[in-house]
Amino acid sequence: MNGRALIAVVGGGLMGHGIAQVFARAGHAVRVHDALPATLATLDERIRRNLTDLGQDPSAAARVSAHARLTDAVTGADVVFEAGPENLALKQDIFMAIEAAAPPQAILASNTSVIPITQIMARLARGERALGTHWWNPPYLVPLVEVIRTASTADAAVRTMTELLSAAGKTPVTVEKDVPGFVGNRLQHALWREAIALVANGVCDAKTVDTVVKASFGRRLAVLGPLENADLVGTDLTLAIHETVLRDLDRTAGPLPYLRQLVADGKLGMKSGEGFQRWTPEQQAALRARVLGYLKALDEQGI
Numbered sequence: 001m002n003g004r005a006l007i008a009v010v011g012g013g014l015m016g017h018g019i020a021q022v023f024a025r026a027g028h029a030v031r032v033h034d035a036l037p038a039t040l041a042t043l044d045e046r047i048r049r050n051l052t053d054l055g056q057d058p059s060a061a062a063r064v065s066a067h068a069r070l071t072d073a074v075t076g077a078d079v080v081f082e083a084g085p086e087n088l089a090l091k092q093d094i095f096m097a098i099e100a101a102a103p104p105q106a107i108l109a110s111n112t113s114v115i116p117i118t119q120i121m122a123r124l125a126r127g128e129r130a131l132g133t134h135w136w137n138p139p140y141l142v143p144l145v146e147v148i149r150t151a152s153t154a155d156a157a158v159r160t161m162t163e164l165l166s167a168a169g170k171t172p173v174t175v176e177k178d179v180p181g182f183v184g185n186r187l188q189h190a191l192w193r194e195a196i197a198l199v200a201n202g203v204c205d206a207k208t209v210d211t212v213v214k215a216s217f218g219r220r221l222a223v224l225g226p227l228e229n230a231d232l233v234g235t236d237l238t239l240a241i242h243e244t245v246l247r248d249l250d251r252t253a254g255p256l257p258y259l260r261q262l263v264a265d266g267k268l269g270m271k272s273g274e275g276f277q278r279w280t281p282e283q284q285a286a287l288r289a290r291v292l293g294y295l296k297a298l299d300e301q302g303i
């Protein structure tokens with residue numbers, strides 16, 4: 001895909017507006033469709049605010065247009081990103097509507113967090129141009145995008161998407177098999193399951209789990225991946241550690257009862273004021289500011 005492309009984004013919520021912002025900054029025209037008029041009404045303001053906060057030129061937001069009808073957003077598009085709710089049936093319906101209106105050669109991408117792309121694209125007539133692009137929040141600050149191929153995805157579609165993302169400043173990687181959760185969320189939720197199990201089994205409290213991660217291997221994770229780390233300490237030491245510890249790690253198939261109980265008790269995390277721990281509005285704001293400030297600093301350093 002040479003030069004400027006016409007990008008469509010279906011779903012202009014948290015992820016969709018950020019994805020639109022990335023391509024607008026890269027000089028592409030971006031059309032956004034959302035089912036909620038109120039979401040479209042704030043699209044321009046949200047993108048301008050992000051750009052201003054980052055010290056970037058807010059005029060890039062002018063390349064993003066809002067569309068109440070999906071057809072108006074995807075007609076003539078070169079690439080369509082879907083960022084609607086995490087619901088398989090809804091995503092399948094959205095892709096049927098996209099396929100009916102977008103050009104037959106347009107690349108179609110879902111930003112699902114964990115649902116296999118093969119299932120989302122199952123009803124498409126032309127699955128060879130369909131793939132997954134798993135972005136991370138916020139899309140304009142976290143570099144990685146996992147590009148997930150299905151058994152039907154054409155090499156050319158993966159290549160074109162990878163080039164488009166690289167040119168927009170992202171770090172695309174190819175996921176060769178369409179497994180649930182892809183790479184990033186499998187790793188992340190393997191850690192979360194063990195974290196919850198440690199609390200559920202009384203080994204330590206939730207704050208301690210988070211302190212252990214943040215003050216130890218979490219410090220290194222941005223510059224030292226787990227397999228680089230294994231090579232650093234030696235595969236022989238890694239084997240010796242695994243011989244002892246792996247048999248003791250949690251391997252519950254499915255969500256842990258402790259997590260189910262939190263949800264049943266209405267302890268939904270920050271939105272209800274309590275999850276694994278209690279959160280005052282001030283503590284929530286401080287945490288959000290800390291994460292954003294950290295990501296901005298890394299971005300400024302080009303890390």
Ligand SMILES: NC(=O)c1ccc[n+]([C@@H]2O[C@H](COP(=O)([O-])OP(=O)(O)OC[C@H]3O[C@@H](n4cnc5c(N)ncnc54)[C@H](O)[C@@H]3O)[C@@H](O)[C@H]2O)c1
Nearest residue numbers: 011013014015034035036039083084085086112113135137
């Ligand atoms: N939030 C994250 O950190 C994150 C990270 C990676 C991937 N994802 C995935 O990205 C997708 C979007 O997540 P989000 O956090 O932006 O959610 P969100 O709720 O902020 O946005 C979803 C948007 O889709 C709109 N919508 C609902 N039905 C629609 C329809 N039929 N047509 C068009 N738009 C419709 C909603 O109005 C809403 O604005 C999900 O699949 C999610 O799992 C989220």
